[in-house]
Amino acid sequence: MPDHDDLMIGEFPFLPKQERAQQKRNALLESGQTLFISKGYEQTTAKEIAAHAGVATGTFYRYFSDKRQLLMSLLEDKLDKLLPPEPNWVSCDPVSLLSSLLEAHNKRLNELGIQRVLPELVLKDPSVAEFLGEARRKIHSRILLGLKQAEEKGLTWEDLDLETVSWAILVIVENGHGKEGQTGKRADFQEISKVICRMVFPPDVLQQLQNADETNNRNNS
Amino acid sequence: MPDHDDLMIGEFPFLPKQERAQQKRNALLESGQTLFISKGYEQTTAKEIAAHAGVATGTFYRYFSDKRQLLMSLLEDKLDKLLPPEPNWVSCDPVSLLSSLLEAHNKRLNELGIQRVLPELVLKDPSVAEFLGEARRKIHSRILLGLKQAEEKGLTWEDLDLETVSWAILVIVENGHGKEGQTGKRADFQEISKVICRMVFPPDVLQQLQNADETNNRNNS
Amino acid sequence: MPDHDDLMIGEFPFLPKQERAQQKRNALLESGQTLFISKGYEQTTAKEIAAHAGVATGTFYRYFSDKRQLLMSLLEDKLDKLLPPEPNWVSCDPVSLLSSLLEAHNKRLNELGIQRVLPELVLKDPSVAEFLGEARRKIHSRILLGLKQAEEKGLTWEDLDLETVSWAILVIVENGHGKEGQTGKRADFQEISKVICRMVFPPDVLQQLQNADETNNRNNS
Amino acid sequence: MPDHDDLMIGEFPFLPKQERAQQKRNALLESGQTLFISKGYEQTTAKEIAAHAGVATGTFYRYFSDKRQLLMSLLEDKLDKLLPPEPNWVSCDPVSLLSSLLEAHNKRLNELGIQRVLPELVLKDPSVAEFLGEARRKIHSRILLGLKQAEEKGLTWEDLDLETVSWAILVIVENGHGKEGQTGKRADFQEISKVICRMVFPPDVLQQLQNADETNNRNNS
DNA sequence: GATGAATGAGATTTCATTCAT
DNA sequence: GATGAATGAAATCTCATTCAT
Numbered sequence A, B, C, D: 001m002p003d004h005d006d007l008m009i010g011e012f013p014f015l016p017k018q019e020r021a022q023q024k025r026n027a028l029l030e031s032g033q034t035l036f037i038s039k040g041y042e043q044t045t046a047k048e049i050a051a052h053a054g055v056a057t058g059t060f061y062r063y064f065s066d067k068r069q070l071l072m073s074l075l076e077d078k079l080d081k082l083l084p085p086e087p088n089w090v091s092c093d094p095v096s097l098l099s100s101l102l103e104a105h106n107k108r109l110n111e112l113g114i115q116r117v118l119p120e121l122v123l124k125d126p127s128v129a130e131f132l133g134e135a136r137r138k139i140h141s142r143i144l145l146g147l148k149q150a151e152e153k154g155l156t157w158e159d160l161d162l163e164t165v166s167w168a169i170l171v172i173v174e175n176g177h178g179k180e181g182q183t184g185k186r187a188d189f190q191e192i193s194k195v196i197c198r199m200v201f202p203p204d205v206l207q208q209l210q211n212a213d214e215t216n217n218r219n220n221s
Numbered sequence E: 001g002a003t004g005a006a007t008g009a010g011a012t013t014t015c016a017t018t019c020a021t
Numbered sequence F: 001g002a003t004g005a006a007t008g009a010a011a012t013c014t015c016a017t018t019c020a021t
Helices: A017-039 A046-053 A057-063 A067-082 A094-112 A118-124 A126-152 A162-183 A189-200 A203-220 B017-039 B046-053 B057-063 B067-082 B094-112 B118-124 B126-152 B162-176 B179-183 B189-200 B203-220 C017-039 C046-053 C057-063 C067-082 C094-112 C118-124 C126-152 C162-183 C189-200 C203-220 D017-039 D046-053 D057-063 D067-082 D094-112 D118-124 D126-152 D162-183 D189-200 D203-220
Strands: none
Touching: A017 A046, A017 A057, A017 A067, A017 B118, A046 A057, A046 A067, A067 A094, A067 A126, A094 A162, A094 A189, A094 A203, A118 A126, A118 B118, A126 A162, A162 A189, A162 B162, A162 B189, A189 A203, A189 B162, A189 B189, B017 B046, B017 B057, B017 B067, B046 B057, B046 B067, B067 B094, B067 B126, B094 B162, B094 B189, B094 B203, B118 B126, B126 B162, B162 B189, B189 B203, C017 C046, C017 C057, C017 C067, C017 D118, C046 C057, C046 C067, C067 C094, C067 C126, C094 C162, C094 C189, C094 C203, C118 C126, C118 D118, C126 C162, C162 C189, C162 D162, C162 D189, C189 C203, C189 D162, C189 D189, D017 D046, D017 D057, D017 D067, D046 D057, D046 D067, D067 D094, D067 D126, D094 D162, D094 D189, D094 D203, D118 D126, D126 D162, D162 D189, D189 D203
16 A cells, blocks of 8 residues: 655655545555456455455455445546547548557556456446447447548548448457467557558558648648 | 166167266266356356256266366367368458358357357466467468468558458457447448458459459359 | 264164255254354354354255244244143133143243244344234134133123233233243242133132032043 | 534533533433334444444444443433332222323333343343343332232232232233234223232222222312 | 265455544 | 544355265
């Protein structure tokens, strides 16, 4: 349980009660996250979480009604960080834009790690499944919307099935974080972006967008 | 499990002992699979599996050292069915080829269902993780090989990063089965195939392959 | 866990499964009863009951879903023994009849002991309260019925309120077992019976009944 | 417990400290009583009592060493109210005297309610049992004393066993409060009194006492 | 081999009591 | 004195695994 006040010599190690309680709650949340990620949800006990957070078993139940609720709190806290950002396809070079978005999203996911427990929970707890499904639908419709705007401007392949492409993008984005560990090679966001862009834009449009972007940059500097 | 054979004095039991034991083992495997899929691995007890298979709890432990080993046996038995087939890109219309392969693979996955428990186990049991990683690497290299052959024949985009594309295909294939439930629309294998082909082949090559295919079919008939 | 078979040398120490299980169930019931009576319901833990019955904690839960259910089983098993017998006022000397009934009932209660925990449970568990109330109503109406028959024969005090008297008798009978411990004197069933009879019969009727009884006895011998 | 006095600068707090402490103690006692009666002793937690009394959990332990001690204080405070009044059999109509005494006692018991938890505690805490036994003995000897005076004046049945009758009266009085709920009819104190009087006095004596009472009343008015 | 009752370690959860603030 | 968060012992209950029959 880190307590920064301890380091401030000359001050009373005083925190208003609410804040201290918040600290403890957070310590429990963090410990829960850490242990869930490293051992899985079922393999982690409430006692362990409490011990890891440096509090007694009973304290766990002051802040959370049970393990499940701690997890749900974690999910709610972190949901926005799990969602990939919404790309704006038009204004600049789509490949490098996507690449940096992917890299940032990937970094966030790896820092978070919580997504690794989710598949375990989908089977055991329908409400988690519901929760995740909702989130996925949200992301999917975001991606779909971006694609639609690009399509309206005549930038995409002519016979593009937006539903399917946006779903494919979703899947690629969601699984990007795992590329390295499972195929032995570090994720190459630049290449992934190229693949995605190729699904969306014909080569000439892509070239055009990239040229416009370069011009843009030259004018700006 | 009532066994009327015991009552037929003077007849040979219809199955030699070893085979009857095999039957029990298989019943347990099937029950394990069914229950793991519907309730998750941790939520399924050895007693339940035994009861579902129509044998006594203790019998479970005659055939499997524990729950984990039953699962590993399941995985080994079914692994080949989890692997998607290796596409041969050259000989026919890639889109319809892929489409039918995807559909067949998807059907197998849904019949199997076992893949749904795997994420739960990856964290709990490193050997499962190892096992799965191995399988994925195998599939990945199959896909990669197919792509390489296409590339050597000059069929693919010029600047194609084969590693990345094959990884993207892997991800799409692996997640294809879940498309429907999660985005509200039934999986459309035709469209998915088109997307994948667009990642791999330039439009003119694709057209050419499809024409060749049609010619082929006409000649054949 | 007493096992009488151990003492039968030369016999197989064999009991059919059901009987053995019954034995264990009974051992648990008895242990529950003993401990509930000596320590109270709340003060007795499932673990203790199991240990006292010579079985493991888990075995307790094989036979009873929880402590409460064991108690309810006890109550159902013993309810008929808790009910006082129905007196037949007419056929013989009411005082000695009542006296022997009271003594027998009292002996049964003391052997049983379970009634001592009931008050504790009435507050905690409304279903126990309901259960007991039902039993009391049954006894009460039995007593009332006996009184009515006596009244119809013109044997009782003229202005007798049957409801009230039967209630008073119920209360006296129910509390008879506790007389000794709480007032320092052994229960004197003969005297209690006299008191009850005085509530019901005028002295002359009582005398008459007793005389008739004596005549009866003389004729019988 | 909001306390506006703290805000009135320059005024003496309305209550000296000790008295305010007394108030808290009393609030705790009352809350304990209320909750014990409605939920039972074991089912009531110290935290609940404190919350109900409007003080912090810790404050509970400033005034009482533990839950048990709060209960004992309750008992000591209320014991005199639990004791039924001592009847004076001679000076007036015993039936109506008893009737009004019974009614008053019954009302007190119902207001108090604490007697309902006692059975739960007798088994758990021998000192409570001791305490209650002492109280019962006290009441019993009071009743016995009254009967003896009546006997000395030759008012009672000739062969009356005073011990037994006084015990029977005690039991009836103690259980009177529960008559209604358990037999479906409201307690009828007049009838109960008649029953008790019939146990004690022969009809002619009773008549005589009632006549004397009427004469008394006529003379007084 | 088969059975399923028995085991007991371990997870979840509660609550009387303490103690830093 | 008052507070209420924290404690941790203890109760309830589950289930993988064993073993007598």
